[in-house]
Structure formats: C-alpha cells, structure tokens
Amino acid sequence: xxxxxxxxxxxxxxxxxxxxxxxxxxxxxxxxxxxxxxxxxxxxxxxxxxxxxxxxxxxxxxxxxxxxxxxxxxxxxxxxxxxxxxxxxxxxxxxxxxxxxxxxxxxxxxxxxxxxxxxxxxxxxxxxxxxxxxxxxxxxxxxxxxxxxxxxxxxxxxxxxxxxxxxxxxxxxxxxxxxxxxxxxxxxxxxxxxxxxxxxxxxxxxxxxxxxxxxxxxxxxxxxxxxxxxxxxxxxxxxxxxxxxxxxxxxxxxxxxxxxxxxxxxxxxxxxxxxxxxxxxxxxxxxxxxxxxxxxxxxxxxxxxxxxxxxxxxxxxxxxxxxxxxxxxxxxxxxxxxxxxxxxxxxxxxxxxxxxxxxxxxxxxxxxxxxxxxxxxxxxxxxxxxxxxx
Amino acid sequence: xxxxxxxxxxxxxxxxxxxxxxxxxxxxxxxxxxxxxxxxxxxxxxxxxxxxxxxxxxxxxxxxxxxxxxxxxxxxxxxxxxxxxxxxxx
Numbered sequence: 310x311x312x313x314x315x316x317x318x319x320x321x322x323x324x325x326x327x328x329x330x331x332x333x334x335x336x337x338x339x340x341x342x343x344x345x346x347x348x349x350x351x352x353x354x355x356x357x358x359x360x361x362x363x364x365x366x367x368x369x370x371x372x373x374x375x376x377x378x379x380x381x382x383x384x385x386x387x388x389x390x391x392x393x394x395x396x397x398x399x400x401x402x403x404x405x406x407x408x409x410x411x412x413x414x415x416x417x418x419x420x421x422x423x424x425x426x427x428x429x430x431x432x433x434x435x436x437x438x439x440x441x442x443x444x445x446x447x448x449x450x451x452x453x454x455x456x457x458x459x460x461x462x463x464x465x466x467x468x469x470x471x472x473x474x475x476x477x478x479x480x481x482x483x484x485x486x487x488x489x490x491x492x493x494x495x496x497x498x499x500x501x502x503x504x505x506x507x508x509x510x511x512x513x514x515x516x517x518x519x520x521x522x523x524x525x526x527x528x529x530x531x532x533x534x535x536x537x538x539x540x541x542x543x544x545x546x547x548x549x550x551x552x553x554x555x556x557x558x559x560x561x562x563x564x565x566x567x568x569x570x571x572x573x574x575x576x577x578x579x580x581x582x583x584x585x586x587x588x589x590x591x592x593x594x595x596x597x598x599x600x601x602x603x604x605x606x607x608x609x610x611x612x613x614x615x616x617x618x619x620x621x622x623x624x625x626x627x628x629x630x631x632x633x634x635x636x637x638x639x640x641x642x643x644x645x646x647x648x649x650x651x652x653x654x655x656x657x658x659x660x661x662x663x664x665x666x667x668x669x670x671x672x673x674x675x676x677x678x679x680x681x682x683x684x685x686x687x688x689x690x691x692x693x694x695x696x697x698x699x
Numbered sequence: 700x701x702x703x704x705x706x707x708x709x710x711x712x713x714x715x716x717x718x719x720x721x722x723x724x725x726x727x728x729x730x731x732x733x734x735x736x737x738x739x740x741x742x743x744x745x746x747x748x749x750x751x752x753x754x755x756x757x758x759x760x761x762x763x764x765x766x767x768x769x770x771x772x773x774x775x776x777x778x779x780x781x782x783x784x785x786x787x788x789x
Contacts, residue, residue: 471789495789505789562789587785588707608784610752616708616743617753620787658782663717667704669780670760 318395325401327416333388334427337363345386350400351419355392359429361422369396372403379450383409390415390422433458439531443485451648457485461531463645466490466554466579468541468570470521472620472630473560473584473637475507480638481558482525482532486645489525490535492549493517504627541566543689546573556641557581560634562619564611565692571596571604572686575679582640582652584633589626591633593657594671595640599680601653606674606681611696629661701729701773704780712740721779726756727769729779744781745769753784 312320328336336345347364349356356366367379369391380387387409391397394417401414415422423429433454435443439461446452446460465486467474470493481489497508497520505517512520518536525532537549541561550557550573559570559581567585574581574596581596583604596603611617636657643649656669678685700720705713713719719737723729734741744754749769756763757780763771773779 469788473788501789560788562787564784564786567786584788585785586787590707590785592782592785607755608753611786612751612753612784617784617786620789623787625787656782658780660717667780668760669755669757669782670762670765672762672765674764 318398321398321402325398325405325414326412327394327398328388328413329416330422330425330427333390333415334425336388337361343386345388345413346380346382348380348387348389348400349391349419350389350396351391355419357432359419359423359431361390361419362428362430364390369400372400373407376404376407376409380404380409383407384411385409386411386413388413388415391418392420393418433461439485442529442531446484452646456646456648459645460485460642461487463555464488464490464553465641465645466492466549466552466557467560468492468557468566469560469562470505470507470517471495471501471560471562472504472586472625472627473634474521474558475505476631476634477558477560477584477638477641478507478521478525479528480635481641482529484638484642485529485531486641487531488533488535490537490549490552490554491518491521492537492539492541493521494538494540504625504630506631541569543569543692546570546689547576550574550577550579554579556644558637558641559583560637564617564696567604568611568695569689569692572679572689574598575603580644582637582644584637586620586625586629586633588620588623589629589661591629591659591661593633593636593640593652593659594655595644595652597651597653602671602673603677603680605679605686606677607656607671609674609677614697626661629659632659632661701775701777701779703729703733704778706781706783708783708785709740709743709781712737712743722775723773725767725769725773726758726763726771726779729773730769755782756780757782 349360349364349366350369352368389397389400397414401412404412443457446457463486465481470491495517497513497515499513507521507524516538518538522534525534557579575598578598584593643651654671656671658667675682700722703719703721721729721732723732730741758777
C-alpha cells in the first residue's frame with residue numbers, strides 16, 4: 310500500500326538526527342571546534358528575507374543536483390535548516406542517501422531562530438537592473454551576490470588614465486567596482502588613441518579624467534568616479550591615498566612616481582597592482598605591504614634616464630597596454646573578492662612578440678630601506694633627485 | 700650552454716636576438732662569456748659593486764640576489780632571465 314505523507318515523514322523523522330536551535334547556536338559560537346557547514350534549504354524568496362550567517366543556500370528543489378558541487382566534503386559535519394524543521398528533515402535524509410556521513414537537521418527552524426533573536430543576516434540587495442547587469446558574475450560561486458556586493462562597495466584608485474589605466478578602468482567599471490578614482494593631469498591627445506581606449510576622437514583636448522568619467526558613466530552608471538586632475542606628488546599623495554582605497558592600480562609612466570607610489574602605499578598600507586610596459590614587453594606584480602616584497606625590494610634604484618626611455622620616446626605596441634592593464638584589473642578584482650592567488654612575490658613578464666609569459670619569484674629584502682627590518686625611509690624623499698642621481 | 704633571455708632594451712647589443720646562448724661555471728663567468736660575443740652588455744648589467752640595482756638576473760625562477768649572487772653556480776642547461784626596471788604606463 311502506498312505511503313501517506315504522515316508515514317513518509319515519520320520514517321524520515323526516525324532516521325534523521327536533529328539539533329535544537331539553542332545547541333546549534335552554542336555550536337556555532339564555539340570557536341574551539343571546526344564550524345559545521347550550515348545549509349539553508351528554503352526557497353529563494355525566504356532566503357532573501359534573512360538567513361543564519363555563513364549558511365550556504367541550497368533550495369531543496371536543487372538539493373540532489375547541486376549538493377556535490379556546493380558541499381564537496383561528504384565527511385564534514387552538516388547542519389540543514391528550513392523554516393520549521395520539516396523540509397530540512399527530508400533534505401537531511403536525502404543528503405544521507407547521497408553519502409553524507411554526518412548530517413543534522415535543525416529543529417524547529419529559521420522562523421523560531423528569528424523569534425529567539427539569534428544572529429541573522431540579509432543577502433545584499435540588488436536592483437533588477439543590477440541582477441541583470443551582473444548576472445554572469447552572480448553565477449560564479451567565487452563571486453556570487455556576496456562578491457558582487459563587495460565589488461560594488463569597493464574603491465580602486467587608478468594612477469594614470471592612459472595606456473594601462475584605460476583597459477583597467479573599463480573592466481573595473483564593467484565589473485561594478487563601486488568607486489573608481491583617477492589621477493591624471495593630462496588632456497587627451499590624438500597620439501593617445503592608438504592605445505588609450507577610455508578616450509575618443511571626439512574628446513581630444515578634454516582633460517583625461519573628464520573623458521574617462523564620461524566613458525565609465527556611459528558603461529556603468531553604478532560607478533562613482535572621483536577625479537584628481539593633478540600629478541601625483543609628495544605633497545598631494547597623502548590626501549589622495551588617504552581616501553580609503555582597497556587597491557591601487559599603478560599605471561603611471563615614470564620612475565619618480567613609481568617610487569613615490571611605493572613609499573606612500575607602505576605608509577598607507579594599501580596594496581598596489583603594478584604594471585609597466587616597454588615597446589613589446591610588460592611586467593605585472595602585486596605589492597602587498599609588509600606581506601610580500603615592495604617595489605624597492607624588486608628594484609632598489611631606478612636606471613639612469615638615458616637607459617630608460619619612456620614610451621613617448623621609445624614607442625609602445627598599443628595592444629600591449631590592453632594585455633597588461635587587464636591583467637592588473639584582474640588582480641584588483643581578485644584582491645577585492647579575496648579569491649585565487651594574487652601575484653604577491655611573483656613577477657609576471659610578458660613578451661608580445663614571442664607571445665610568452667614567464668613568472669619569476671620575488672622576495673622581500675630584509676635590508677629594504679622602505680619595508681625591511683630597519684627602514685630608513687620614514688617620510689617622502691626628493692623622488693626627482695633620487696631618480697636623476699642614479 | 701645556458702639560454703639567456705635578453706630584454707628589449709638590451710637587444711641592440713645582441714643584434715635584436717631575444718635569446719642567446721652563453722656558458723660559464725657561474726653567473727659571473729657567464730656574463731664574461733656574453734660580453735665576449737656581445738660587447739657592451741656587461742656594462743649594462745654590472746657596475747663596480749656588482750649587478751646594477753635596476754636590473755635583476757634570474758636563474759630559472761630565482762633571483763640571484765637570493766642565491767649566491769654572481770657566484771651562483773651554473774650546470775649549463777639553465778634559463779637565465781635578465782629583467783630590467785621599466786616604468787612606462789601611458
């Protein structure tokens with residue numbers, strides 16, 4: 310004879326272990342033991358109204374299909390919850406059937422959890438336009454709603470709205486980085502357009518920060534642009550770097566500014582994604598203050614001017630800027646999301662003619678005057694003099 | 700013979716070659732061998748104190764500053780990379 314719902318539920322209840330909400334809370338608060346994996350099996354609308362912090366959302370309708378992807382460790386302690394304890398009991402049974410060895414069902418469930426005023430959090434709120442715009446990010450488990458919310462709340466400062474800054478700005482804006490700062494004193498010149506894709510023929514003669522803001526706003530109105538139409542110098546760097554940036558993307562074009570950026574980023578403890586280019590070759594690395602090497606660990610002194618012609622003097626393949634600038638943007642996004650392995654302690658070199666990438670190891674220099682054991686650089690120095698005297 | 704990767708700014712000294720062969724029991728000897736075939740390159744890499752401070756020389760993935768410097772021994776099959784500081788970005 311076919312089972313009724315009552316029979317089925319009775320069977321499930323007898324085979325599933327439960328945990329009370331008080332015990333669950335104590336278990337989550339106990340930092341001396343590994344935290345159990347919390348799984349919320351309610352529907353999307355219920356989850357969006359609030360959930361237990363740290364819970365993975367896996368609606369019961371997708372449980373069998375998505376369990377192995379979202380819950381890779383079948384030996385981990387898993388606590389499943391729903392609104393009242395029924396759906397979570399069925400879900401716990403299903404997980405056990407799938408081979409999960411240590412599954413508990415919270416009893417009763419989230420409705421009571423909320424009444425008890427136990428901690429809960431709400432998922433980030435997005436407009437319908439944002440859900441559509443960022444849909445490809447939201448699909449990635451490594452980004453998702455939390456990651457996208459982080460991007461929208463993040464602040465990235467771009468040094469130079471030129472060759473490297475152009476692709477970086479466009480991709481960071483497209484990704485929904487909420488605040489983009491731009492430092493550039495120049496105006497758009499016709500000779501920039503071979504590579505500086507932020508700008509346009511119709512905007513030749515316009516300040517680059519203004520042209521960049523138009524391009525960014527047109528691409529993504531979510532982005533707030535902070536413009537600094539000035540050259541980065543010792544006497545304005547603290548004001549500009551002090552705005553609470555999460556990441557600085559360095560695409561400037563001269564050695565004095567590179568060293569100034571390094572020292573200031575150490576004083577302000579902001580990571581710098583470094584990119585530099587010469588003709589057909591580029592270098593990218595990420596300087597994480599006091600965790601990895603800094604620019605002075607890598608290159609203690611700049612080359613003399615006659616050995617270091619600029620792109621204006623030596624030329625540069627336009628597309629090279631695109632490659633290096635987008636690599637920098639990728640690093641910035643990873644740092645904001647806290648995903649993957651950034652290029653901390655690694656120098657990526659790219660040769661566009663041979664189409665080769667190489668990764669070289671970088672190490673912190675204990676004797677580094679800026680970030681070593683006995684630093685001698687405690688304030689800004691004369692960077693022009695430092696670079697001219699080399 | 701070791702393979703030495705020559706960066707763009709130094710390729711005027713190697714007839715435009717991106718990679719050249721050189722030999723030596725250590726990095727110092729390898730640079731002397733490079734100099735004999737590509738006169739002028741040694742001065743671009745070394746000053747009287749050692750490797751210039753805006754150039755790094757890597758054996759494989761490792762910076763010789765964190766190995767034995769110019770005395771870093773070579774077997775003869777390594778890939779040596781010369782990587783100078785470059786500043787361009789605009």
